[in-house]
Amino acid sequence: GENVEQHPSTLSVQEGDSAVIKCTYSDSASNYFPWYKQELGKGPQLIIDIRSNVGEKKDQRIAVTLNKTAKHFSLHITETQPEDSAVYFCAASTGGFKTIFGAGTRLFVKA
């Protein structure tokens, strides 16, 4: 069945460094790719998303890139701060109800 693979499962960076999380999806019909941040004790919160007709999107310190041919998409966080520490989930959707989530990446930003 369809799946989304996410790497790495854990990522530790120094404050101020960049962090990159990568995902691969299997369903070529996927056309929407959101990223969620989940802080301890809270539900996932949408931080950025990209649609299949766009290759890159940026919002302040975060950016997402999409390679439809390779079925890869990535989250880039620059100038990381301790408050960026959280679990990040990628997902791929074909529209409607079907959203497949990655297993998550636990990001630690060391001060």
Next chain:
Amino acid sequence: DADVTQTPRNRITKTGKRIMLECSQTKGHDRMYWYRQDPGLGLQLIYYSFDVKDINKGEISDGYSVSRQAQAKFSLSLESAIPNQTALYFCATSDDHRQFFGPGTRLTVL
């Protein structure tokens, strides 16, 4: 006030008990979802509803049932809880693609 609320936030129960988790939203969305989250795994869809009269099973619906009482309310029930249903449960709403999650319910079945 939070747009998506869940009650209770934490619940400990025993095997065989019936449990109901409730979700309310003020976003005015027609679409609502219930997900389960286990450690090290992504979110798995239990049930989804596109409107009050439209309820559908997700990928892991066995052992669960739902009720859509109104556009704003979507409840998840475990008719006879078992230990492997111990998990975090999230309700979500969406307008089109974007999903908005509640704070979650941590359920422990002993």
